[in-house]
Amino acid sequence: MTLRDSHNRIIRDLRISLTDRCNFRCFYCLPSGEPPLARKETILTFEEIEYISEIFVGLGIEKIRLTGGEPMLRRNIEDLIEKIARLKNSGEKAAADDGAVQNPQTEPGDPRLLDLALTTNGFALPERAKNLKKAGLDRVTISLDSLKQENFERITGVDKLEDVLAAIEAAQIAGLSPVKINAVIVRNRNDDELAEFARFAREKDLKMRFIEFMPLDAGHGWSREMIVSGREMFEKINKIYPLVLKEKSRGNETAWKYNFADGAPGEIGIIAPVTEMFCGACSRIRLTADGQIRTCLFSTAEHNLRDVVRGGASRGEIIEYIKSVAAQKEARHTINDVKFSPASRSMSFIGG
Numbered sequence: 412m413t414l415r416d417s418h419n420r421i422i423r424d425l426r427i428s429l430t431d432r433c434n435f436r437c438f439y440c441l442p443s444g445e446p447p448l449a450r451k452e453t454i455l456t457f458e459e460i461e462y463i464s465e466i467f468v469g470l471g472i473e474k475i476r477l478t479g480g481e482p483m484l485r486r487n488i489e490d491l492i493e494k495i496a497r498l499k500n501s502g503e504k505a506a507a508d509d510g511a512v513q514n515p516q517t518e519p520g521d522p523r524l525l526d527l528a529l530t531t532n533g534f535a536l537p538e539r540a541k542n543l544k545k546a547g548l549d550r551v552t553i554s555l556d557s558l559k560q561e562n563f564e565r566i567t568g569v570d571k572l573e574d575v576l577a578a579i580e581a582a583q584i585a586g587l588s589p590v591k592i593n594a595v596i597v598r599n600r601n602d603d604e605l606a607e608f609a610r611f612a613r614e615k616d617l618k619m620r621f622i623e624f625m626p627l628d629a630g631h632g633w634s635r636e637m638i639v640s641g642r643e644m645f646e647k648i649n650k651i652y653p654l655v656l657k658e659k660s661r662g663n664e665t666a667w668k669y670n671f672a673d674g675a676p677g678e679i680g681i682i683a684p685v686t687e688m689f690c691g692a693c694s695r696i697r698l699t700a701d702g703q704i705r706t707c708l709f710s711t712a713e714h715n716l717r718d719v720v721r722g723g724a725s726r727g728e729i730i731e732y733i734k735s736v737a738a739q740k741e742a743r744h745t746i747n748d749v750k751f752s753p754a755s756r757s758m759s760f761i762g763g
């Protein structure tokens with residue numbers, strides 16, 4: 412069983428936002444003066460998230476990423492991870508429970524959820540990385556936008572560079588690997604640190620992901636002049652540390668990935684959604700903390716799965732609802748169109 416949209420793309424990757432709250436104030440995401448938070452009773456419970464995840468896995472979702480807001484602010488997240496991690500061994504059960512969605516290609520015992528990941532600002536990892544791994548988390552992506560203490564604070568609004576560096580180490584020690592590092596590169600904020608980040612990746616054997624700034628910030632401060640293109644990022648790094656492309660095709664991946672030409676450890680990935688759109692190969696669907704399905708980061712409409720689930724729909728009805736929503740996935744974003752309609756919610760709410 413697969414989830415397919417009307418552009419014939421198969422959806423295999425579900426991103427679940429666990430909360431719209433955050434303890435950082437990254438200027439490109441959730442600057443001070445943030446929008447109001449979702450009410451507690453509207454946020455999905457762990458039981459609801461587990462149930463929905465199981466259904467999605469039965470529909471062919473192979474990767475689940477937990478995000479936010481800051482997902483580590485959700486109390487006892489380890490319990491949720493433990494529940495979702497069980498789907499790595501019981502995907503075929505999810506399909507078999509509903510007679511209508513048996514997958515003829517699924518052999519009994521085949522794992523269906525292949526990958527359970529978490530994106531975090533890292534604040535809680537030094538103490539909790541080991542427990543996350545024990546609960547069944549496969550890997551983490553940690554956000555790190557500057558290697559300089561003052562600049563880190565200017566970008567994130569908090570003085571936590573040391574904690575994030577400790578988080579990266581703790582994640583590596585715990586085996587939450589490959590550990591990926593996300594850095595949103597913004598003109599005159601941190602574009603002078605690209606080579607330094609590359610050096611960091613080499614020294615620590617990390618997979619760096621440099622991301623173009625997208626118009627998803629709650630403060631609506633985004634402008635085209637602030638974008639550092641993927642091409643420019645590549646050139647700046649390649650000049651100091653020559654790079655070789657890993658694979659000619661990206662498949663469903665968002666990043667162009669490079670090794671260091673001299674064989675040093677680490678990897679560079681460049682994600683350029685604005686200047687090199689990759690919508691044609693998109694395999695993602697998103698669930699917000701308050702249970703709305705979003706078929707694109709830039710969707711202007713949402714689909715209220717929470718009310719369908721809470722309204723007592725049967726498993727079969729929920730499956731039909733999800734299939735009908737997935738079919739409506741947008742062909743592409745319109746950031747570069749003259750008539751760009753901004754997304755209906757900002758990144759911290761949608762889940763990056």
Ligand code: SAM
Pocket residue numbers: 433439440478479480481482530531532552553554593594595622623624625626627628758759762763
């Ligand atoms: N709080 C967690 C964190 O920071 O890793 C998870 C949520 S955060 C929204 C997920 C990712 O989205 C982060 O790596 C962040 O850098 C990225 N992000 C946030 N706003 C963005 C924007 N306007 N453009 C590009 N990436 C953005």
Ligand code: SF4
Pocket residue numbers: 433434435436437440441479480481532554759
């Ligand atoms: Fe918080 Fe992550 Fe957004 Fe920064 S990027 S404000 S850490 S949700």
